[in-house]
Amino acid sequence: METFTNYQFHEETWEQLCSVTFQNSAETVPSTKQRCQANARERDRTQNSVNTAFNALRLLIPTEPPDRKLSKIEILRLAGSYITHLDNQLYTGNMEQPCIQKSDIEYKSTSLCTFCWSTLKKDKTTSLVNKELQGPY
């Protein structure tokens, strides 16, 4: 993987940079060493904490195909939409029917959420689609 290669390269570079600095300038040892350590911690935090969390969240979002690549911002946005989708289903109490937005019920208009829309398309159930739905929200 490209990023892994880059990571290895940066690690090596920093190790070399630090060792050279330590040998040549005693005054810069603490700050440079601390910076190196802070960089390593931040790298580790990003990779192990942040990215792991994104990966875990990604696994909870249904997509078609299931292994479709999502960017981080897409993961966040779709996660929010999916929560709304599940909330709507809980609100209506019917897990079999496509969910309807609470506001749709109040304002008596109809639109399908992204997840219901994709399910309908997949199932080729055209009856609801043909009822002049406004498309996914």
Added chain:
DNA sequence: TAGGCCATCTGGTCCT
């Protein structure tokens, strides 16, 4: 080639 995305570095701030 421009724009989107990502990894990494960096300095600041907050917390223990």
Added chain:
DNA sequence: AGGACCAGATGGCCTA
């Protein structure tokens, strides 16, 4: 004081 967290800057890669 040192570590965790955060946001901005930067450069590389990929794709339309």
